[in-house]
Amino acid sequence: MATVTGKLIGGIPKQTRLEIELVDVTGTRAVGYAAGDEAEIVRPVPVAPQEDGTWSADLIPNSLIQADAGDTVWRVQEGRALDGTPVVTYIVVPEAGGPHWVGDLRVDLGDAPTGGSTIVYVPGPAGDDGLNGLSAYEVWLVAGNTGTEADYLASLVGPSGTAEAQEYTDTAVAAEAVRADGAYDPAGAAAAAQSAAVTAAAADATEKADAARVAAVSTAASDATAKAGNAQNAAVSTAATSAAALYLPSAIQTVDAYFTGATPSTPRFFGHRGGGMVRPEHTLVGYRATAAMGFPLEVSVNVDASGELWCLHDLTLDRTTYNTGALNTYTTEEVGQAVLTNGRVLLGPGWADQRMVPLRQVLDEFLGKVPILLEPKGNDAVVPCQNLLDTSYPHAPRSVIWKAHVGTLSLPWAKSRGYRTWVYLDSNTPDATMNDKDPNVDYWGVSTTFTDQRITQVVARGKPVFAWPVYRRSQVTRLTGLGVVGIMSSDPRYVSTVLPQRTFSRWDLGIKESGGTPTLDYDQSYALKYELGADVGWVSINALPNQSYGLGTYSPIVGSAAGYRIAFDMKYKVPPGSTVHGGYYFGKASDDPYRFTTANTSGGYHVVMRASGDMQLYRHTAGVTTGTQIGSTIATAAPVADTAMSFQIDVTPTTVELRRTDGTGWTTGPIADTTYRGGYHGLSNGSITDLTTRPFWRNLVITQL
Structure with missing residues (x-):
């Protein structure tokens, strides 16, 4: 056995696995036997680098190995380098001398096992840089080999005679000649320069390697952190998706x-x-x-x-x-x-x-x-x-x-x-x-x-x-x-619709209807007030001044070809002043708020029932404060406190007519007016100024004519 010592080229000691095994010069793993009393199979040698990157292994000298494949070398492979690419070197171990140090002689092998430029390490005295003043060929001779430089090179790359080997040999001989000239310069200047260059290169390489290692560790840490965060987010998202699939049916409304x-x-x-x-x-x-x-x-x-x-x-x-x-x-x-x-x-x-x-x-x-x-x-x-x-x-x-x-x-x-x-x-x-x-x-x-x-x-x-x-x-x-x-x-x-939901009231149930629109939303002061006790079924607007309540539940009114009728009861529990009135609005094309003596967004008609008994119809133009009376004033019996009056409004394609039906002959007659034919309508406090005299309504019914 011979002890061979070396140092990692690029790997991180704790993360690098070093493998040394026997191969032939083509790079193929060789089956070899060591000579001795009894043939012994030459097995791969696992090596664990030290913390400083140095390593040591006991290897059988190549001259003592018998292999069917012919000449053999030891392949040293670092499992991981800084750039992620394995580093492969080849060693020829001599019989004599030692321990041997893996130096840094670089030789272009051309089509050698790894192809292209490969590093070959040669033996030298312990601690030497691998050159020791000798060329690779001279070291080969020291190892006990005989032959010319061509024989040495042929032993590395395979049999001579091929165009590839010859090309490689010529190139290698020329390179070695240059090296030999420099090594044997009589003045010694080249040797000194070479030694200084080697020392400077070694120092520079060490500094750059350390810097590269620090940078690589920092980059790897940042990259690991980012990737860990991304992985965590992806895992959370995946887990949420999986959980959703477990918790929810596939036909949910997302x-x-x-x-x-x-x-x-x-x-x-x-x-x-x-x-x-x-x-x-x-x-x-x-x-x-x-x-x-x-x-x-x-x-x-x-x-x-x-x-x-x-x-x-x-x-x-x-x-x-x-x-x-x-x-x-x-x-x-x-x-x-x-x-x-x-x-x-x-x-x-x-x-x-x-x-x-x-x-x-x-x-x-x-x-x-x-x-x-x-x-x-x-x-x-x-x-x-x-x-x-x-x-x-x-x-x-x-x-x-x-x-x-x-x-x-x-x-x-x-x-x-x-x-x-x-x-x-x-x-x-x-x-x-x-x-x-x-x-x-x-x-x-x-x-x-x-x-x-x-x-x-x-x-x-x-x-x-x-x-x-x-x-x-x-x-x-x-x-x-x-x-x-x-x-x-x-x-x-x-x-969400444009259709009426009902044609008759159920105010006696005391429950607000969909489509009921007070002047202000979410305010009980403007909400429709449902009466109780003896007045159950009656509703009123308990707000001032000039408030109204839209009856979108019954809007837009859908009439026949002949038109439609609105019927309702109305009363004053306490009649107001003789000229003060309450009433009903209709004919609006929109359900925007309607208020008497107010400029409204859209126009319509307004029923006036005064405390004096006078009954009138007004046309209220959009954007105008006051209304304009249409038709004649109809004198009816003055309202009686807490007593119902009944009304009908008939709207045809060409006329409008208002009737009070709790008496006889109380009608405006058909008034030729086609200004407004919208289907929105509602209740109106008219001109009252005292809530105790506000009007009440019940029994709303919409029918087709």
Whole structure:
């Protein structure tokens, strides 16, 4: 055996596996036997480098190896280098001398085992650089070989006589001649220069290797960190997708599916506050009815003192329940057992009080069935809401839109989880703020109170725009004309259609009808008031001045070719001054608000029933404050306190006629007027100035003539 010592060329010691095995000069692994008393198979030698990169191995001298393939060399292969390419060297181990040091003699092997330029290491005294003043050929001779330089080179590359070997031999001889001339320069200058160059090159190589190693480690660390982060995100996304597949059926209504094909001409509708102008807002009964009609739910949440999230628009209980104070001062048990919504005040006494509903119940029942537009209203509700979604509803991003004010800080969280986001604006939100938020916004939100110009500017940014709050069909017409594609409505059933829902009233049930439009939304002062006791079935408008109430439930009126009739009863519990009147409006082409002595957006007709008994019809032109009487004033019996009067309005293609039918002959007769033939109508307080003298109505019936 002979001890051979060397040092790694490029690998990191702890990460590099060194393999030394016997091969023939073609690079093919050789089957060799060591000479001795008994033939011994020459096996590969595994080597573990030291921390400084040095290594040592006991190898059988090549001259003692017998192999069918002929001459052999030892192949030393570093399993990993800095650039990722294995480094292969070849060693011829002599019998005498040692230990042997693998030096740095580089010889062009041409078509040698690895092809191209390969490094061949030759033996020399321990600690030597491998040259020791000898050429590779001289070292070969020292090792006990005989022959010419051509014989030495042929022993490395294979039999002579081929064009490739000859070409290689000529090149190698020329290179070695140059080296020999330099090595034996009589003046010694070349040798000194060579020694200095070798020393400088070694130092430079060491410095560059260290720098390269540091840079490689730093680059590898950064790359590993980035790849780990990407892998984590990919794993989270994959896990969420897998979880969604487990939790949800394949036929769910996702956000993206709901909006497929949405355009201003075919907008998508949401149940604002769960349909809160028709059912108690943010209650289970409201959510169920809205979802049953296929509309997505807008859900606002706040948190109680125990950390439970409840569906509630306001931070306090004052407006929507019989209790007062901030929700976050009540415990979960107190809210669940003692707090009831006061929907009867806004929506009629026929409603039963409803309990508040926790967000968990809404998500458990509706997630995946309809999209949910979810907004934590209070700052203290944001994190509990995020934690609930992350922990219990990993599939939520498919069906939940994260709703937030433009000033929120929660958008990066929502986008990192894959949620669509709807961000609503203030009328004066600057473009700079919108630009800053834009990367995390999928849909913009505008209020119906914004100007046409501002809405158009938001639409022009190129992302879908939703508008709120919408409770009239005329608002839908305006908004879609401006490019809005999402309609947030408290009465989506009404605004999403253009058909009447009923032709006769059931006001005795005391329940607000879809399509009922007071002057102000979500305000009990302007809501239709349903009477009780002896007055059950009667309704009134308990607001001043000149208020009206649209009856979209019965609009637009669909008449026959001959026209239609509106019939109703009216009374004053306390008659007003003789010239003061209440009445009824009709003929409007739109359901925008109608008010007497006010410039309205669209025109129509107005019934006047004065306390004196005078009965009249007025035509009210759009944009004009006062109306114009058509036909004659009809003197009828003065209204009697708390006594019903009955009326009929007949509208034909060419005439309009008003009759009081609780007496005889009280009619304006057919008045030739075709100015307005719209199908929208409603109740009007007319000119009353004292709510105790307001008019009451009952028994509305629409029929075709």
